[in-house]
Amino acid sequence: MAPSNRTSIHGTWTGRWTFILAAAGSAVGLGNIWKFPYMVGEYGGGAFVLVYLICILLIGVPIMIAEILIGRRGRSSPANSMEYLAKEANTFPQWKALGVMGAIAGLLILSFYSVAAGWAISYVFEDFGGESANYYGEKFNLFLQDGSQLIFFHSLFIFITAFIVARGVIKGLEAWINRLMPILFVIVVLLCIYATQTGAFLEGVAYLFRPDFSKINATVVLAALGQAFFTLSLGMGAIMAYGAYMPAKQNIGSTALSVAFLDTTVAILAGIAIFPIVFANNLEPASGPGLVFVTLPWAFVNMPLGVIFGKLFFVLLSIAALSSAISLLEPGVAWLVESLKTNRFIASGILGLIAWTLGIFSALSFNILSDFTPLGDRNFFDSMDFLSNQVLLPLGGIFIAIFVGWVMKKNNVLEELELKDTLILRIWFFLLRFISPLMVAIVFCSAVFLGVVT
Ligand code: TRP
DSSP: OOOOOOOOTTOOOSSHHHHHHHHHHHHSSHIIIIIHHHHHHHTTTHHHHHHHHHHIIIIIHHHHHHHHHHHHHHOSOHHHHHHHHHHHTTOOGGGHHHHHHHHHHHHHHHHHHHHHHHHHHHGGGOOOOOSSHHHHHHHHHHHHHOHHHHHHHHHHHHHHHHHHHHHOHHHHHHTTHHHHHHHHHHHHHHHHHHHHTSSOHHHHHHHHHSOOGGGOOHHHHHHHHHHHHHHTTOSSSHHHHHHTTSOTTSOHHHHHHHHHHHHHHHHHHHHHHHHHHHHHTTOOTTOGGGHHHHHHHHHHHHSTTHHHHHHHHHHHHHHHHHHHHHHHHHHHHHHHHHHHOOOHHHHHHHHHHHHHHHHHHHHHTTTTTTTOOSBTTBOHHHHHHIIIIIIIHHHHHHHHHHIIIIISOHHHHHHHHTOOSOHHHHHHHHIIIIIHHHHHHHHHHHHHHTTOOO
């Protein structure tokens, strides 16, 4: 049996490695280096990490395989791939809505992601000469008060993202992601080495890996689940869109495992780098979205050649964010291009503008709009984050799992995976059909009933 031999109008990645790098480029981003550490701090350390790792393995990896599979078999934008596969499975064409919803979720995420990416860009201009970690805490808070600066960097980031997507993901990405991401990895390792010198290394590592089980509750589990989806770029069609450009010969299962492994490693290393600095300087682990922007600059102040490493780090972090942001825009752009027959420039212009406009509200939610709380007591930025990551992505994930696990013909699934009925396949199929949808549903319902959502 061989995978289907349809091809995508947007092109195909050339090499075997390109898909892995592109998917890893999508997965590794602010989610690993900015969001993971501050969520760990907010939700109680090791307990959160443990639940997060379980979610990655039991829910994330199976759903990632399902997403790649849908994309590669459909060979179009997520919405049209879903439509095609629904037809192939003789079922309702309305499954297409899953792709459309994903494209919308992508815009919501991009809108606040871009604001945070703007922070990373602005730190490229830092001189790493501050006198204490607290100095960087105050500096970050002052920066948040300055709405026009936040909007400036947000605009810059969205513009570059839309421009690259307009030129075509394949051309735009293949050229340089491959070379830059390994360097980011090296600097993160250097930061971990610095962390061993802080005097609080063991404390930091224990905080990450020693779970306090009393801290596990519905809120924590939902947050960890949302983060697992977010960090692997799952639930909204990003990986599906990239799957459409994947060569037919590549093995889907081992690819998904490599991407998940790489992504998790970067997140854990970021945690190992950051928490020793937190404890050595008596900072508050639960200090929220500013955590990396307070701890790491202080690490660079103290490191030999810190100014160079610091600037390089924030350049690379911005680029990592960019390669993720591209995948947030691509599903919607590919869909507009296919269905309206417009060109990529117009499509990414329109969608970029929508995300930009929404992002303005996020940028202002730290200053003049700080009293505007659309969801519970969350400001606009946090509301977008919550709505997309903890609601839309898990919901998208459930339907993706149900579609591949229950709706598609098993023969077609096997054909696309190029797998015989092996044990591994059975485990994957079991996880996909029962465990992932059920776990997501349970977490979801208990969170709703326990009032976490409002
Ligand atoms: N995974 C990226 C990160 O960790 C963010 C991202 C890119 C994303 N594409 C996505 C999140 C699609 C959810 C869905 O920074």
